[in-house]
Amino acid sequence: MSARDPIRQQLAEARRNQILDAAAQVFAEKGFHRASTKEIASAAGVSEGTIYNYFATKSDLVVGLMTRLAELESLDGELAEPLQGDVRTFFIANFRCRMTRIARQQELFQAVLPEVLVDPELRKTFYQQYVSRIAMMLEQYLLAQVEDGNMRPVDVPLTVRSLQGMFVGLLVMRLFGDEQVQARWDDLPEVLATLIFDGLRPRSDEIAK
Amino acid sequence: MSARDPIRQQLAEARRNQILDAAAQVFAEKGFHRASTKEIASAAGVSEGTIYNYFATKSDLVVGLMTRLAELESLDGELAEPLQGDVRTFFIANFRCRMTRIARQQELFQAVLPEVLVDPELRKTFYQQYVSRIAMMLEQYLLAQVEDGNMRPVDVPLTVRSLQGMFVGLLVMRLFGDEQVQARWDDLPEVLATLIFDGLRPRSDEIAK
Amino acid sequence: MSARDPIRQQLAEARRNQILDAAAQVFAEKGFHRASTKEIASAAGVSEGTIYNYFATKSDLVVGLMTRLAELESLDGELAEPLQGDVRTFFIANFRCRMTRIARQQELFQAVLPEVLVDPELRKTFYQQYVSRIAMMLEQYLLAQVEDGNMRPVDVPLTVRSLQGMFVGLLVMRLFGDEQVQARWDDLPEVLATLIFDGLRPRSDEIAK
Amino acid sequence: MSARDPIRQQLAEARRNQILDAAAQVFAEKGFHRASTKEIASAAGVSEGTIYNYFATKSDLVVGLMTRLAELESLDGELAEPLQGDVRTFFIANFRCRMTRIARQQELFQAVLPEVLVDPELRKTFYQQYVSRIAMMLEQYLLAQVEDGNMRPVDVPLTVRSLQGMFVGLLVMRLFGDEQVQARWDDLPEVLATLIFDGLRPRSDEIAK
DNA sequence: CATGAATGAGCCTTCATTCAT
């Protein structure tokens, strides 16, 4: 019986994920409040009661999804590190990485974001576990770049928030169904790199032309 | 009786606003679904039934608030026009104007945004009445600037979405309670102008140093 | 002002009828409970408040309609009297008269009957003012016929209820939309007279054939 | 678990009936609209929510009761068949059977009839499932009798409606609380047989007297 | 008398959560 303990744990973990998958899908489609536990249960192929063996509360499903986001984030958090060669190239690569992840996790965001915006408790947790952690990472990175002279000496904290905000905002534009953003999502990293790195100001050499 | 008609209308309009004010406040505080019509009624100082004399449905309150946002937006839509002198200065002024409005209408956004993200019907309306209209205005403006050589020839549609997204995202950061964003909201226009107009790339003259 | 009293009364009476007409129509169409006073008011071309100047209660509208039925009934109550010549011919004439009235007042019945069946108070009043009065009239009539040897010595009270029931039942069949009953309503008096007067038993002379 | 399936089903059926019983009683007493689901629930000894595990809608309770009536009807539909010996005797027997059933199911009728008269949807269903089916059976029966010379060649469709109407009408008289009808319900089959079979016309032999 | 905005009690229905099996 003791031999079965790890197996049990794995099964339990699998069941948990099965439920979270269903929750993500149903929340994304109908929103937290319009999604009933019955619906989630049937989408997960389990009974309503089973959900409550793994989550104390419907809200805890959102917490579970938030945690997923945070974990997925930290999984490829390393991507931020390898900086070598051209800064602009790195920007593009980094942006591409973020955009890809956002696209892949759109369902998760759609499921989590509106409820997070509405529930103070969740909001705080989400901010601490996810938003501010990314902000801090970005901040460290930018500070280093500025110090190394790879970037201009900007107001790092606010610049970081602006960048982070831009990603959130583009996600929101996606959720709104904006055609340009949806259709040309893959072009965004390049455009953003130009915008953020080069700025809109006409280049002197271009003016020269 | 005929003399009373316009008075009636004014009273009705006032009552409508009184209810919308209460709805904005309660929705912002507790979210659409956790806010009961009873609560809104008492916050508005009217009975529950009265709400339904002015709005067919609880959801229509959100529609009403959305319309408010759209109307307030178009009210100072003219601000985009007076462009003269330094582009960068104009950017700052324009950004300041937007940031101020966002701050002023934070409650409205907090009340409307999460529900809009969740309800496809509202989402579509909001996008058409608000988001895409602003996008189109910005697009026209940027195109003109590019043509006049005041800006570099960037990908205008995506750049516009990115800018718009940045504002949305910064609003979301505010809603998340990010301290930097909240405390230094008024510094943002300047920072943004620098970021967007000048870019992060080290200036050649700075490098020269 | 005293000269206007009778005029006022006439106006009031007209207004009352205007409201009752609307009530009959709306009740017939949607039933008592699904009909709102607002609907009745607008069908009558008056405001909701006005209804309450003439009727203390929504239920009193039904009472008013019941009274109408009773009054209309007594208006041509005399028709029962002129009995002369062939009894069978009289039966047909009498039945025809009843069927015609039922058809003419179908809306009134449809409006009143279901609610009367449901509300004990109304039920009692309706029974006393309408049903039992007709029953008594019929009873007297049948008794006289039996005494005069124009009819066989049947159980008069129950026979009367059966006849009355048949009319009610045929009305109900009409309300149910039975095609035969609706399409051939005018044939019913003849058929009923045969059924009731001659019976279904094969006639001896016919048997003789 | 597999062993439990049939038990589950039986329990569910029992619960359903328990709720329908309560609904019949409360509807009969107060009418469909004045009966609240809360009342029905407590009369059934279950919670309000449980009702909705078995019926999608309050109206569906009426549908359930209608179905009961139709099923009970078809249960003893065979009674119409065994015709042998005296036609008049058969009439009495048949009438007695119908009157008994009506009396036994008075509550059901009182619960269902008023609402059926008011709701077009229910009305149609009730007419098709119940009224017209009985009419068709009666029609076939009468046609056969007429062909065999056991009855006079009357207008069968309208005669059938009249008979059916008479039963409905006598039920209505019962619901109205008519004392004669209530007190002497058991005498009605005999009286009706006389009325319908022999007619009111004085018999020649009686006249002879 | 007429009006119609305001009222608020009450209803049907949903749904997160529990618990006996």
Next chain:
DNA sequence: AATGAATGAAGGCTCATTCAT
């Protein structure tokens, strides 16, 4: 651990009735 029937609180909405104008 899984089930799903039962629960009952809560909520959106309707509507008869009132009353100030």
